[in-house]
Amino acid sequence: MAVRTGIGRSAGLLALGPFFYLRRAPAAAIVLVLLVLLLTALTQLGGLLLWLALPALDPLVRAMPGPRALRLLAAAGLFVPAYLAVSLVIIPPLAAQFGRVPLPCGYRGENAYGALTAATCLANRHYASPAARDALSATATRLAAEVPGRRISYLDSGFPFFAWFPMLPHLSHTDGRKVDLALFFLDPATGRPAPGRAPSPIGYWAYVPPDPGAALPCNGRKSWLRWDFHWLQPLLPALRLDEAAQAALLKDLAASPQVRRILIEPHLKARLGADHPKIRFQGCAAARHDDHVHIEFR
């Protein structure tokens, strides 16, 4: 009975999460609630893990010697490996119950596609349906057969759980059927393809400038969902779009029966001659698609 009471008390403390600190340090509790929300938005499960870890780590932090800042750093040092272990060992089999599989993070072995940045995988933003994974893999293999060494870099795809949980800032990436792909670029020094490289470290927000005279339907129209980041563009390295690879990718994906539609900015569609009914414009009240391509699978 005493054991059962002890377990119940521990579970109750874990359930308190950041509110465990509310009486002792109210300001810290509020900051921790915000951190939980941020981690939930960025990684889906990271917020829940932090919620549970906060009361669990408290006795350890209090028992440690040394200044408070150092003890908090040590607590973070305990949380990060726990988060990684859960991400690697526990999440994949659970995600399978929701019809999601992790996309390969690296380009090793047979993979002709991988994440542009490891951060995508660390944040568990690399989950997709098995059908989407297989279709993407088939396209990547065909493209690599055409030009050896050519490989696709994906950006955000989906979270491991639920079909309604939005993966901010992508409102539509909820069901594992949407995958964003980085554009293909050429190395400006050699003029050769630069697989796995993009002007922006996260793949997003480095916009390919439109050709002079190109159709720009959103010019002069403001939308809080369409970010331009004019100030950022001069700070990013200049890489030239690999038009041949990009056109080949769009052509292959458009021909795939597993692909429902592809979103890209009109000036890129015209420049690449990507004329297919599945290749469409997302509209002006949405994120720009001349820094990446959005693919929706069936």
Ligand SMILES: [Zn+2]
């Ligand atoms: Zn997208």
